[in-house]
Amino acid sequence: GVWQFQRSKKEREKANGSKVRGMKDTNQTPVSNEKNTTKAVGEQEVGEVISVWAEVVKLLERHRHEFKQERTFRRMVVMIIGVIISLGRHTMSQMITSVGYNQQDWSSWYRMLRGERFKEEDLSQRLMEQTLEHVKEDEQYVIATDATHIGRSSKTMAGTSWVRGFVTAVFDRGLQRAQRFVTCVWMPKIEEGGYSRAIPIRMLSAFSKTAAKSSEAVRTEYEAGLAFAQWTRQLMDGAKRTKQQVLWIADGAYDKVEVWRNLPDRLILLVRTAKNRVLYELPGAYIGKGRRNVKYGKRAPTPNDHLNDRSGWANDTIQVRGRKINIRWKRVGPFLRQGVSELPVYLLVCGGASWTSGKGKHRNHYRKPAFYLMNALKMGDTWTPAISERAMLAWVWQRWEIEVTHREMKTGFGVGEMQCWNPVSAVLSVQWMVWVMGVLMLAAYRAWGIVRVKPAPVSAWHLKVKRWSFNTLWRSLRRDLARIPDFNPILRPTCVKSTQSPQNFAFLAQAALNCVRG
Numbered sequence: 005g006v007w008q009f010q011r012s013k014k015e016r017e018k019a020n021g022s023k024v025r026g027m028k029d030t031n032q033t034p035v036s037n038e039k040n041t042t043k044a045v046g047e048q049e050v051g052e053v054i055s056v057w058a059e060v061v062k063l064l065e066r067h068r069h070e071f072k073q074e075r076t077f078r079r080m081v082v083m084i085i086g087v088i089i090s091l092g093r094h095t096m097s098q099m100i101t102s103v104g105y106n107q108q109d110w111s112s113w114y115r116m117l118r119g120e121r122f123k124e125e126d127l128s129q130r131l132m133e134q135t136l137e138h139v140k141e142d143e144q145y146v147i148a149t150d151a152t153h154i155g156r157s158s159k160t161m162a163g164t165s166w167v168r169g170f171v172t173a174v175f176d177r178g179l180q181r182a183q184r185f186v187t188c189v190w191m192p193k194i195e196e197g198g199y200s201r202a203i204p205i206r207m208l209s210a211f212s213k214t215a216a217k218s219s220e221a222v223r224t225e226y227e228a229g230l231a232f233a234q235w236t237r238q239l240m241d242g243a244k245r246t247k248q249q250v251l252w253i254a255d256g257a258y259d260k261v262e263v264w265r266n267l268p269d270r271l272i273l274l275v276r277t278a279k280n281r282v283l284y285e286l287p288g289a290y291i292g293k294g295r296r297n298v299k300y301g302k303r304a305p306t307p308n309d310h311l312n313d314r315s316g317w318a319n320d321t322i323q324v325r326g327r328k329i330n331i332r333w334k335r336v337g338p339f340l341r342q343g344v345s346e347l348p349v350y351l352l353v354c355g356g357a358s359w360t361s362g363k364g365k366h367r368n369h370y371r372k373p374a375f376y377l378m379n380a381l382k383m384g385d386t387w388t389p390a391i392s393e394r395a396m397l398a399w400v401w402q403r404w405e406i407e408v409t410h411r412e413m414k415t416g417f418g419v420g421e422m423q424c425w426n427p428v429s430a431v432l433s434v435q436w437m438v439w440v441m442g443v444l445m446l447a448a449y450r451a452w453g454i455v456r457v458k459p460a461p462v463s464a465w466h467l468k469v470k471r472w473s474f475n476t477l478w479r480s481l482r483r484d485l486a487r488i489p490d491f492n493p494i495l496r497p498t499c500v501k502s503t504q505s506p507q508n509f510a511f512l513a514q515a516a517l518n519c520v521r522g
Contacts, residue, residue, distance in 0.1 A: 055451070055484050056444075056447050056448050056451045056452075056477065056480050056481055056484060057447075057481055057484035057485060058451075058484075059446075059447035059448070059450045059451045060084075060443065060444060060447040060481070062447075063131075063134060063443050063446060063447055064081060064084075064443065066130055066133075066134060067127060067130050067131075067443075070122055070123070070126045070127055070130055071121060071122050072121060072122070073121075076116070076121045076122070079112070079113070079116060080116065080121075080122070082103055082105075083099055083113070083116065084440055084443075085103060085485065086098075086099030086100065086102045086103045087099055087437075087440060088444075088478070088481050088482060088485065089102050089103075089482060089485060090102040093418060093421045094417070094418030094419075094421045094422065094437070095421055095422055095423050096110075096113060096114060096117075096422050096423065096424065096433075097110070097423070099113075100113055114424070114426075114429070117422075117424055117426075117428075117429040117432045117433050117436060118426055118428050118429055118432070119428045119429075119432055124206075124432060124435045124436070124439070125206075127439050128205055128206040128439060129239060131205055131439065131442055131443065131446070132190070132205050132236070132239060133239070133243065134446060135190045135203070135205070135446065136243060136245070138192060138449070138450075139192075139193075139248075141245055141247070141248050142248075143193065143248075144248070144249045144250070144251045144272070144391070145190075145236075145240065145245075145248060145249070145250045145251070146190070146191040146192075146193075146250075146251045146253065146399065147188065147189065147190055147191065147205075147232070147233070147236055147250060147251070147252050147253070148188075148189050148191055148202060148252070148253040148254065148403055148405075148406050149186055149187065149188050149189075149228075149229035149232055149233075149252070149254050149258070149406075150186070150187055150254070150255060150403075150406045150407070150410070151184055151185070151186050151187075151210060151225040151228075151257065152184075152185055152186075152187055152410045152414070153167055153170060153182040153183065153184055153185075154182055154183045154184075154185060154414070154419065154420035154434055155170070155171060155180060155181070155182050155420065156181045156182055156183060156420075157181060158181065158425075159181060159216070160216055161181075161183075161216060161425065161430050162216055162217065162218035162219070162220075162427040162428075162430045162431060163183045163184075163209060163211040163215050163216060163218040163220060163430065163431060164181045164182060164183055164215060164216050165181070165182070165183075165184070165211070165212050165214050165215035165216070166179045166180070166181060166214070167179065167180060167181075167182045167184070168180075170182075183209070183211070183215075183420075183430075183431075183434070184209075184210045184211060184212065184215075184225070185207050185208065185209055185210060185434060186207070186208045186209075186210050186225055186228040186229055186232070187204060187207060187406060187409065187410065187413075187438070188204070188205050188206040188207070188208060188229070188232040189202040189203055189204050189205060189405075189406055189409060190202075190203050190205050191203070191253070191399075191402060191405065192449060192454065194398055194402060195453065195454045195455050196455055197323055197325070197326045197455055197470060197471075198322065198323035198324040198325055198326065198327075198398070198401075198402075199325060199326070199454045199455050199470070199471050200402045200405055200454065201405060201445065201449060201454055202405035202406040202408065202409040203442055203445045203446050203449065204409060204413070204438045204439070204441055204442040204445070205442055206232060206235075206435070206438070206439075207434055207435045207438040207439075208228040208229075208231065208232060209221075209223075209228070209431055210223055210224060210225045210227070210228040211223070212224075217427075218427060218430075218431065219427055219428060219431075220431055225257050225258075226257055226258045226260045226262070226263050227262070229254060229258055229263075230258075230262070230263050230266060230267075233250070233252050233267075233268065233271060233273075234266075234268050236250055236271075237250055237268040237269075237270065237271050238268075246270070247270070248270070249270055249271070249272055249390070250270065250271045250272065251272045251274060251390075251391065251399065252271060252272065252273045252274065252275075253274050253275075253399055253400070253402075253403045254273070254274075254275045254276075254403075255275070255276050255403070256275070256276040256277060256278065258273075258275050259275045259276065259277045259278070259281075259377065261341075261343035261344060263275075264341060264343075264344040264347055264349075264379070265343075265344060265346075265347075267347070267379065272378060272379060272381075272390040272391065273377075273378065273379055274376060274377075274378045274391075274396065274399060274400065275376065275377055275378075276374060276375065276376050276377075276400075277307060277351075277375050277376060277377045278307070278375070279306065279307050279308035279373075279375055280306050280307075280308060281306060281307055281341070281342075281375070281377075282303075282306070282341075282342040283303075283304040283305075283306065283307075283339040283340065283341060283342070283349075283351065284300035284301050284302065284303055284304055284339060284340045284342070285300075285301030285302050285303075285304050285339065285340070286301050286338060286339075286340060286348060286387075287299065287300060287301045288301060299340075299345035300340055300345060301340070304339050307351060307353060307375035308373075308375075310334070310336060310351070310353045311353070311355060311373055316334040316336065317332055317333070317334045317355065318332075318333060318334060318393075319331070319332055320333065320393075320394070320397065322394065322397055322398055322401070324398075324401045324402070326470050327360075329357050329401065330357060331354060331356075331357045331397055332354070332355040332356055332357075333352065333353060333354050333355060333393070333397060334352075334353050334355075335350055335351065335352050335353070335389070335393055335396070336350070336351050336353065337349060337350035337351050337380070337389075338350055338380045338387045339351060341377065347379050347380075348379070348380045348387045349377045349378060349379050349380060350377070350378050350379075350380055350389050351375065351376070351377060352375070352376040352377075352378065352393075352396050352397075352400070353373070353375055354371075354373060354374045354375070354376070354397075354400075355373050356370060356371060356372065356373050357370070357371040374400075376396070376400055378390060378391070378396065412441075412474040413437075413438060413441055416474055416475065416478075417437065417441050417474070418437070419434060419437045419438060419441070420434055420437075422434075422437070444477060444481065445474070445477065448472065448477045448480075452472055454471055455470060455471050
């Protein structure tokens with residue numbers, strides 16, 4: 005009874021027994037019976053309750069046909085509920101225990117993550133198609149990629165290799181075993197105050213040559229990111245959005261010759277580059293003298309050399325996550341990057357940024373100069389920038405949202421905690437958890453936006469926040485589930501002799517198992 009689809013009222017009453025007199029029928033929908041507001045955008049009040057679980061139900065309904073059988077889909081939904089209500093580690097055994105199936109056979113649950121019941125690419129494709137509803141065809145679809153490591157303790161687990169320790173002391177890093185993945189996210193448009201989000205779409209493996217044997221292909225970080233960019237462009241064309249541009253934001257690991265040469269059409273790459281990057285001017289028109297096949301013009305100044313040039317600078321202030329950032333910048337070009345003579349690029353030079361933080365005692369912060377490259381678009385016989393200067397400045401700062409997502413998915417959501425040792429499950433378990441997190445965050449974005457709805461304060465002394473966090477989302481989902489009779493906790497006015505009842509003792513034992521670090 006945890007997931008009721010397309011069932012009539014009589015069938016639900018028959019399954020749940022006769023209703024108690026005076027009690028409302030809360031089983032008519034599988035979502036919370038909280039108040040769903042109908043106010044227009046921008047008119048939501050602080051603390052107004054909006055059901056997120058209702059949006060999760062709609063999104064999961066769109067993924068129903070990606071599973072081969074109905075019972076497989078229902079089991080997957082139960083697993084997601086186990087992830088939400090589990091208070092301990094997010095292992096497979098903990099999820100099974102949280103939903104009360106720990107006394108039954110576990111083999112069917114583990115077979116869910118062996119690659120036979122569903123395909124990761126199909127689920128990710130369906131999730132990305134849902135994000136297109138929030139991006140107009142005349143707007144840019146923004147994606148971002150970045151690598152992250154999932155810590156492991158086995159030397160033989162598929163895809164693990166020795167990496168620099170990230171859980172040890174700073175002064176003595178050492179080595180540890182981990183799997184390398186590339187997180188691929190969609191970034192909604194920036195809202196009031198400079199807020200955005202990084203909603204996970206896919207989690208691609210990027211195992212090195214020295215990694216333990218795995219069924220996944222050996223590839224570098226930028227090769228996995230390029231595969232996602234090409235996959236995104238292909239899906240956009242399949243959705244009949246051939247004219248819509250895709251903006252890909254990445255760090256310096258993706259500034260490779262192979263990436264620039266294999267960049268799909270109608271895709272803009274905004275990537276950080278080195279301060280000593282070799283750039284050239286565009287070659288001049290052929291006037292009948294010298295060689296015809298000249299690929300480059302004369303040598304251009306390196307990005308770091310532009311810091312000493314006083315001309316062309318501009319000062320601007322942008323809002324990033326509620327803070328005002330003062331940036332000194334200039335954009336120059338077009339140039340040709342060494343090794344890529346067919347695609348001109350523009351250079352964005354950020355000569356440093358400063359901002360203040362703190363409410364009582366203000367603290368001043370300063371960011372060192374940074375340099376970025378972006379491919380140009382050809383308009384007739386001239387090359388023009390693909391996006392405006394302010395859009396470039398805003399998006400290079402919003403790339404940090406993917407780092408926030410890494411912290412939330414590993415520290416909070418428990419990605420990588422599943423104890424799956426099968427060569428396929430060791431990879432698919434991570435990808436499935438990231439897909440679940442993407443579904444939950446997209447559901448929250450549909451219900452709340454980013455800053456459209458202020459989260460309800462936890463207590464009277466809780467500070468008012470400007471946007472919701474992943475912990476707020478998690479708390480809201482548990483609150484929605486608690487209002488469904490199947491998950492409604494037992495409340496008693498007194499605890500005297502409450503444990504003497506076998507039914508109450510069973511519920512209390514189940515609640516204790518839900519908190520075990522299994």
